[in-house]
Amino acid sequence: MKKVILFILMAAMQQTMAQVNPKLQTKLDQQAKEIEAKVIEWRRHLHQNPELSNREVKTGAYIAEHLKSLGLKVQTGVAKTGVVALLETGKPGPVIALRADMDALPVPERNSLEFASKVKTTFNGQETGVMHACGHDTHVAMLMGVAEILTRNKSELKGTIKFIFQPAEEGAPQGEEGGAYLMVKEGVLENPKVDVIFGLHISSVTPLGQLTFRPGGILAAADNYSIKVLGKQAHGSAPWMSVDPIVVSAQIINGLQTIISRQTELTKEAAVITVGRIQAGIRENIIPEEAFLAGTIRTLDTAMQQKIHDKIILTATKIAESAGAKAEVTIRRGTPVTFNDPALTQKMAPSLQRAAGASNTLVINAITGAEDFAFYQKKTPGLFFFVGAMPPDQDPNTVPSHHTPNFMVDEKAFVTGVKAMLNLTTDYMYMPKIK
Numbered sequence: 001m002k003k004v005i006l007f008i009l010m011a012a013m014q015q016t017m018a019q020v021n022p023k024l025q026t027k028l029d030q031q032a033k034e035i036e037a038k039v040i041e042w043r044r045h046l047h048q049n050p051e052l053s054n055r056e057v058k059t060g061a062y063i064a065e066h067l068k069s070l071g072l073k074v075q076t077g078v079a080k081t082g083v084v085a086l087l088e089t090g091k092p093g094p095v096i097a098l099r100a101d102m103d104a105l106p107v108p109e110r111n112s113l114e115f116a117s118k119v120k121t122t123f124n125g126q127e128t129g130v131m132h133a134c135g136h137d138t139h140v141a142m143l144m145g146v147a148e149i150l151t152r153n154k155s156e157l158k159g160t161i162k163f164i165f166q167p168a169e170e171g172a173p174q175g176e177e178g179g180a181y182l183m184v185k186e187g188v189l190e191n192p193k194v195d196v197i198f199g200l201h202i203s204s205v206t207p208l209g210q211l212t213f214r215p216g217g218i219l220a221a222a223d224n225y226s227i228k229v230l231g232k233q234a235h236g237s238a239p240w241m242s243v244d245p246i247v248v249s250a251q252i253i254n255g256l257q258t259i260i261s262r263q264t265e266l267t268k269e270a271a272v273i274t275v276g277r278i279q280a281g282i283r284e285n286i287i288p289e290e291a292f293l294a295g296t297i298r299t300l301d302t303a304m305q306q307k308i309h310d311k312i313i314l315t316a317t318k319i320a321e322s323a324g325a326k327a328e329v330t331i332r333r334g335t336p337v338t339f340n341d342p343a344l345t346q347k348m349a350p351s352l353q354r355a356a357g358a359s360n361t362l363v364i365n366a367i368t369g370a371e372d373f374a375f376y377q378k379k380t381p382g383l384f385f386f387v388g389a390m391p392p393d394q395d396p397n398t399v400p401s402h403h404t405p406n407f408m409v410d411e412k413a414f415v416t417g418v419k420a421m422l423n424l425t426t427d428y429m430y431m432p433k434i435k
Helices: 002-013 022-034 036-048 057-069 136-152 179-185 245-263 302-322 342-356 413-430
Strands: 073-078 082-088 095-101 120-123 126-129 160-166 196-207 211-213 216-219 221-230 271-280 290-299 326-335 338-340 361-363 382-390
Touching: 022 036, 022 136, 022 413, 036 057, 036 136, 036 413, 057 073, 057 082, 057 136, 057 160, 082 136, 095 136, 095 413, 136 160, 136 196, 136 413, 160 179, 196 413, 211 342, 221 245, 221 302, 245 271, 245 290, 245 302, 271 302, 290 302, 302 326, 338 342, 338 382, 342 361, 342 382, 342 413, 382 413
Parallel strands: 095 160, 095 196, 196 382, 211 361
Antiparallel strands: 073 082, 082 160, 120 126, 211 382, 216 338, 221 290, 221 326, 271 290
16 A cells, blocks of 8 residues: 555656646647547447457458548558558657557447447357457547547657557457567567557446556466366266266366465465366266366466466376376466556656546556556556546446446546547657656
8 A cells, every 4th residue: 555655646746747748738638528529439330340359351441541531651451450550740759659459359239329239240150249348449439539639739749659459459269360469579569669658448347537557567467278187987877987087177176276265475466267168078977088177367476477377287287196087287378467667657647647637547456357468568668557437327336347248338438538648648758768
């Protein structure tokens, strides 16, 4: 708590330094309000026409058309369907990247919005609806608005602004690469080399008008694991003739939970091991030869991450061995920790405060969800924050969360998100270089 209070006080002390051009900021804030209707219109179009990861062809074309109309240098087909645009002011200054993700989810929409998605598709062999159930449509629309406003005020800016519209944040289809990882791999942070990157995420569970952030790890690393338990098949009436992989799997599941509850220093950072899948057997009176379980690992500290990986392997293999079975463990590293550079975050906190008001700009605890914005932050300092959009008439205890059919956000939040990105961009380009 003392660290949080100290951080807020230090940020508040830098309010004057961060606000380098009050007249420009006032004008940008007014233009953010004026463009609100267009942002809402863009968002509703995108919401009605969602596309899954690495399939955002029409979405990318829609974005590119707008950016080209602004006279920006536009590159399409980045990381398959991504769009990147450059605003070059012609004056020396930093290269600032602003990122929005574009993809939707295989979720059938189940709310009463007039612009609700009716799109259907096949995903992993199953018929499903497609929905912007995580708010990426709002991210795109807000960044389209930010691009228009900054372009309109080009003569008062310096340096270069790179607008990154990224596909596949939710994960590329099986067998494909995608998302921020592929964007970075293809050089999106180069030519020109990016000095800093800012990103936002709408939040349906955060009160409308709030901006929330955290220095350091704000979102967890997300790794996947799978365990194949090899036993001995037998008739269900004679379990003593088997090495039962189902019973062994049950013991492994319990053992995995003790890694978190008894072997992990949770006062340091949060961590989660979840079993999301378990498959075994084909008939009720046959003890099968093998069982399979898989799940996710969430960590906020790299040392804890490796320790938990090692413990999973040790726990599964030794429990299986004790029963005469064998466990084959595979751990796949996924998205790293979304890590807000502490010095950058301290410098930019006043910019967020000015967008939402000091009382509505809050430092939060880390979240065990994951975001592939982390791949950009491994290459350049970055700040990722949340824009509150929970409708005022919703109960915080029952409001639909992200990735659900009833997901909904209040469109009044968009102005705050646009203002925040404008403030971060213009403040950073004129403030003293962060050491």
